[in-house]
Amino acid sequence: MFDLAWSEILLVGIVALLVVGPKELPDLLRTVGRWMRKARSMASNFQSTFDQMMRDEELAKTRQDLERSMSGDPALPRPSYAAEPRPAPLEEDEGFDDDIADTVADVIRDTDAAAEAAATTAPAKAETPPAGSTGA
DSSP states (O other), X not given: XXXXXXXXXXXXXXXXXXXXXXXXXXXXXXXXXXXXXXXXXXXXXXXXXXXXXXXXXXXXXXXXXXXXXXXXXXXXXXXXXXXXXXXXXXOOOTTHHHHHHHHHHHHHHHHHHHHHHHHHHSOOOOOOOOTTOOXX
């Protein structure tokens, strides 16, 4: 906003000291400080009010979009956050589901057969503790 260098601030201070005098300078600086505080307070108040208005407007827009989407009226525009509609499913072969079911059944049958074969060829052995151990 303002770009004051130290040399410019020093120049303003010297001019103020010469014009006002050393006796009145503290009162002048105190008054300028009060004005600056008041100006900053007003700017902060304006900014917070503006931010609150923006939040309220965004909330109202979101609420309106939600009400439009809940009404189910297709003539109303879609809300900005709504997903694109899904494409229609492709035409599938009638036997496709049957082929998958047959493949799954074949895999299950082969797995069961392999498990039975493994159980009959290798009987379960009881574990024996290593030599020299107490078994506990």
